[in-house]
Amino acid sequence: MKLGITRKIMLIIIIIVFLSLVGISINILFIQQMGETTQKLYNHPFTVSQNVLLADKNIMAMHRSMKDVVLAENSEEIDRAIAAVENSQKSTLDNFVIIKRQILGEEGKSLALTAEDIFIEWESIREEVITLYRKGQNKSAAQITKGKGHDHVVKLEKSMNKMLEYARSKADQFMIDASNNLQGTIISSILIALATLIISVTIGFLFSRSLSAPILKATQDLNTTSAQILASVQEQATNTKEQATSIQETTTTMDEISQAGKQMAERANQVSRTAESGNESINSGTQAVKSTTDTMESIRQQVELVAENIVSLSEKTMAISEIITTVNDIAEQSNLLALNASIEAVSAGEHGQRFSVVAGEIKNLADQAKDSTVQIRKILEDIQTGINTSVMLTEEAVKRVETGKEKADVALDNINQLVGTIQESIEAFQQIVGATNQQQIGLEQVTIALNNINTATEQTAVGINQIEAAVSNLNSLGNDLQKVVHEA
Amino acid sequence: MKTNRINWDNVKKKLKDMSFRIKDMSHNEENSKKILKKRANLLARRTAKEQTKSIKKNYLLVLLEEKKYALPMELISEIKKIKKYTPVPGVPEHIKGIMNHNEEFYVVIQLKRLLDLKEENCKTREKYYIALKNKPICFIVDAIEKITNIDEKTVTEQGSRSTDILSKYIQTTFQGEFYLINIEKIINTVTISKTGGIQ
Numbered sequence: 001m002k003l004g005i006t007r008k009i010m011l012i013i014i015i016i017v018f019l020s021l022v023g024i025s026i027n028i029l030f031i032q033q034m035g036e037t038t039q040k041l042y043n044h045p046f047t048v049s050q051n052v053l054l055a056d057k058n059i060m061a062m063h064r065s066m067k068d069v070v071l072a073e074n075s076e077e078i079d080r081a082i083a084a085v086e087n088s089q090k091s092t093l094d095n096f097v098i099i100k101r102q103i104l105g106e107e108g109k110s111l112a113l114t115a116e117d118i119f120i121e122w123e124s125i126r127e128e129v130i131t132l133y134r135k136g137q138n139k140s141a142a143q144i145t146k147g148k149g150h151d152h153v154v155k156l157e158k159s160m161n162k163m164l165e166y167a168r169s170k171a172d173q174f175m176i177d178a179s180n181n182l183q184g185t186i187i188s189s190i191l192i193a194l195a196t197l198i199i200s201v202t203i204g205f206l207f208s209r210s211l212s213a214p215i216l217k218a219t220q221d222l223n224t225t226s227a228q229i230l231a232s233v234q235e236q237a238t239n240t241k242e243q244a245t246s247i248q249e250t251t252t253t254m255d256e257i258s259q260a261g262k263q264m265a266e267r268a269n270q271v272s273r274t275a276e277s278g279n280e281s282i283n284s285g286t287q288a289v290k291s292t293t294d295t296m297e298s299i300r301q302q303v304e305l306v307a308e309n310i311v312s313l314s315e316k317t318m319a320i321s322e323i324i325t326t327v328n329d330i331a332e333q334s335n336l337l338a339l340n341a342s343i344e345a346v347s348a349g350e351h352g353q354r355f356s357v358v359a360g361e362i363k364n365l366a367d368q369a370k371d372s373t374v375q376i377r378k379i380l381e382d383i384q385t386g387i388n389t390s391v392m393l394t395e396e397a398v399k400r401v402e403t404g405k406e407k408a409d410v411a412l413d414n415i416n417q418l419v420g421t422i423q424e425s426i427e428a429f430q431q432i433v434g435a436t437n438q439q440q441i442g443l444e445q446v447t448i449a450l451n452n453i454n455t456a457t458e459q460t461a462v463g464i465n466q467i468e469a470a471v472s473n474l475n476s477l478g479n480d481l482q483k484v485v486h487e488a
Numbered sequence: 489m490k491t492n493r494i495n496w497d498n499v500k501k502k503l504k505d506m507s508f509r510i511k512d513m514s515h516n517e518e519n520s521k522k523i524l525k526k527r528a529n530l531l532a533r534r535t536a537k538e539q540t541k542s543i544k545k546n547y548l549l550v551l552l553e554e555k556k557y558a559l560p561m562e563l564i565s566e567i568k569k570i571k572k573y574t575p576v577p578g579v580p581e582h583i584k585g586i587m588n589h590n591e592e593f594y595v596v597i598q599l600k601r602l603l604d605l606k607e608e609n610c611k612t613r614e615k616y617y618i619a620l621k622n623k624p625i626c627f628i629v630d631a632i633e634k635i636t637n638i639d640e641k642t643v644t645e646q647g648s649r650s651t652d653i654l655s656k657y658i659q660t661t662f663q664g665e666f667y668l669i670n671i672e673k674i675i676n677t678v679t680i681s682k683t684g685g686i687q
Contacts, residue, residue, distance in 0.1 A: 332569075335632070336616075339548070339567045342635050346546050346561040347621075356546070357531060360635060 005211060012203050019199055023192030030185035037178040045171030047102045052164045055095035059119070059160070062088040063153050066126055069133060070142045082130060092119060099163070108166055115159040122152050216485045222478035230471045237464045244457045251450050258443045265436035272429035279422050282415055289412045296405040303401060307394040314387045321380050324373050331369040338363030545640050549633035549666055550618070552600050553610055556633055556666035563671050565621040566590075570614055570628055583678070584628070589619050594626045595678055602674065603657060623675055638662065 065088065068081035096116045103112050125148055132141035338359045345356030546561035566589075573587035573596045582601035586593050596617065600610055614628035642662070659670040 336567055336569070339632055339635065342546070343548075343561055343564050343566065361527070361531060363635070 008207055008210065012200075012207055015203060016196065016200050019192075019196040023189065023196060026188050026192060027185060030181055030188060034178055034181045034185065037174055037181060041171060041174040041178070044102055044104050045167045045174060048099055048108070048167040049164060049171065051095040051098045051102075052160055052167060055092045055099070055115075055119075056157070056160050056164075058088040058092040058095065059153065059156060062092070062126075063149075066129060066145055066149060069130060070138070070145050072133075078130075078133065085126065089123070103163070103167070104170055108163070108170070111159070111163045111166055115156065115163055118152070118156045118159050122149075122156060125149050125152055212485055216482065219478050219482040219485060223475060223482065226471050226475040226478055230468065230475065233464055233468045233471055237461060237468070240457055240461050240464060244454060247450050247454050247457065251447055254443050254447050254450070258440060261436045261439050261443065265433050268429045268432040268436065272426050272433070275422050275426045275429065279419065279426070282419050282422065286412065286415050286419070289408055289415060293405055293408040293412065296401055296408055300398060300401040300405065303394055303397045307391065307398065310387055310390050310394060314384065314391070317380055317383050317387065321377065324376050324380065328370060328373040328377075331366045331373060334366035335363055335370065338366055544637035547636050547638055547668065548618070549636055550599075550616075550627075550629040551612075551631040551633055552603065552629060553605055553612060554630075557599070557603075557629075558636065558638070558662070558666050558668045559618065559627070559671060560668075561635065563620055563622075565619045567616055567618050567632060570617050580677075587617075587626070589617075589624075589626060592624055594619060594624045597625060597627050597674065597678070599627050599629060599669070620671070620675070625675060625678060638668075 062085050065081045065084040069078055069085070072078040072081055096112065096119065100109065100112045100116070103109060125144065129141045129144050129149060132138075132144065341359035341362065342356050345352030345359055348355065547558035548561055548564060548567075549556050549558055551557075568589075571587065573585040575585040576583065582598050584596040584598050584601075587596055588594075598614070600614075612630045614630055616630075616632055617626045617628045619626045657670050657673055659668040661667050
């Protein structure tokens with residue numbers, strides 16, 4: 001995918017900003033961790049140490065107040081000392097509450113509870129001392145205070161010291177963690193900065209290359225193109241000179257064409273007139289062909305009538321043939337009757353002789369009739385053959401007449417088409433005449449236009465010289481740009 | 489191309505002639521009378537002439553496979569067109585069967601078979617039958633040729649010397665034109681019993 005320069009720059013800025021944001025985010029993360037460590041340091045070791053020291057201070061105050069109790073000379077001093085002890089005890093218990101809440105780890109919790117237990121156990125010793133003292137046993141009270149009381153305070157101090165040590169150790173650990181975090185933050189910041197720098201440099205290098213390469217190519221193309229334009233402009237200058245010469249020749253040729261056009265218009269007029277006279281001849285031809293077609297149709301109708309008559313004759317011949325068959329049957333029956341009559345005549349003997357002669361004659365007549373029927377049948381067959389031939393000839397005649405009519409129709413169509421064509425030719429010639437006239441006008445206008453072109457050509461020559469100079473400047477500019485890109 | 493022109497005048501003339509001739513040929517009572525009178529005169533002359541001649545016997549000439557055979561007229565009862573007959577089993581081949589002739593049963597004899605003309609060689613069919621007098625027998629023949637007169641003196645018996653079947657029933661031959669069939673012999677070959685049996 002190809003990107004434009006603006007988009008490339010935008011992309012690089014986005015990448016650098018993204019990397020910076022990543023670096024900043026990582027640093028913020030480290031700083032947050034440091035803050036948390038500091039918070040922890042404040043909340044835990046520092047608070048615990050402070051309260052342990054305060055508790056220790058209160059314990060010391062209580063211990064002094066207990067001494068004050070032992071050394072008190074009246075009840076007022078005792079009460080005042082006891083009140084001081086109780087105040088300190090209350091403050092100490094508050095300190096222990098904070099210590100137990102803030103101290104970290106199981107060990108810390110255990111140390112706090114142990115110290116608190118020891119502190120609570122001390123109260124019974126103190127009360128014993130106060131009770132003894134109130135009973136007036138000052139020495140016993142002083143001994144308990146110096147002995148058991150003092151030991152218990154030492155034990156409490158030790159326990160408090162352990163807790164303090166524990167808090168300090170925690171504080172040291174947090175300090176180390178904070179130091180580590182700080183070091184990590186510094187290293188990561190340096191690494192991110194370096195990575196961002198390397199990536200930015202790389203992208204910048206690639207971008208500059210991707211920018212400079214097309215510019216370089218563009219400048220090279222510009223040089224090539226300007227060189228080509230220069231060559232073309234020079235060629236065009238030469239062509240313009242040749243064009244001016246050609247325009248002169250064209251003007252002369254146009255005059256000649258104008259003359260030829262006039263002659264062509266005259267010839268077209270002549271042809272148009274000839275075509276019109278031909279059109280009249282074709283009209284008379286069309287009438288003749290139409291007349292022929294009508295005659296053909298009339299002949300066809302007549303021939304069809306003849307065919308119908310022949311068919312009628314054929315039917316009548318068939319009827320005659322049937323009659324002849326009947327006559328033949330009659331002849332045969334007559335023959336038989338004559339024969340039987342002869343037989344009867346023979347039976348009659350002498351008396352039947354004359355009858356026998358008559359019967360014989362009847363038989364002869366029947367035979368003649370039969371022979372005649374045979375002859376008639378033969379004639380009828382000949383007639384039928386003749387009729388069949390006539391029917392075929394008539395059919396052929398009808399076909400030929402129809403063919404003739406079709407040909408006449410085709411001829412008529414052809415003539416009509418010819419008429420159309422001639423009409424079109426006449427119109428075409430008339431259009432040619434009109435066009436030729438328009439052509440004359442056009443030629444005159446072309447001559448004027450050529451003169452104008454000649455003038456324009458001269459102006460073009462001047463313009464080309466100016467373009468030549470401009471292209472030379474452009475070429476120099478391209479070379480300069482190329483140098484700049486190379487140097488960059 | 490050669491074209492045959494029709495001579496219409498000639499055609500018209502021929503048609504006119506034909507028309508007249510057809511008119512002449514149509515029925516005309518006067519014409520018929522003339523013809524009959526002429527024919528009667530002719531007959532009268534011929535009969536007188538014939539009376540002077542010797543006694544002649546009438547024979548009926550029939551055709552069997554285009555050959556002529558003569559049958560004595562005095563033995564013939566009637567000639568008719570052939571009609572359907574009923575075949576009878578167990579009889580000689582020349583007896584084709586029986587038929588009804590004038591309300592009586594007649595035995596049908598095929599003369600061709602009797603005269604040993606093989607059926608497969610026969611080209612023509614029998615169209616008529618000839619019924620005999622006094623005997624219920626009829627012969628089937630191809631055609632009736634004519635009635636002819638033969639002088640009785642010229643008729644001589646051939647006798648029964650020949651063993652040939654054709655010769656057995658042929659009485660004589662007249663100038664090689666036709667054969668005279670001996671009907672009596674044929675009749676004798678057929679025996680009809682009183683119960684109607686045929687042999």
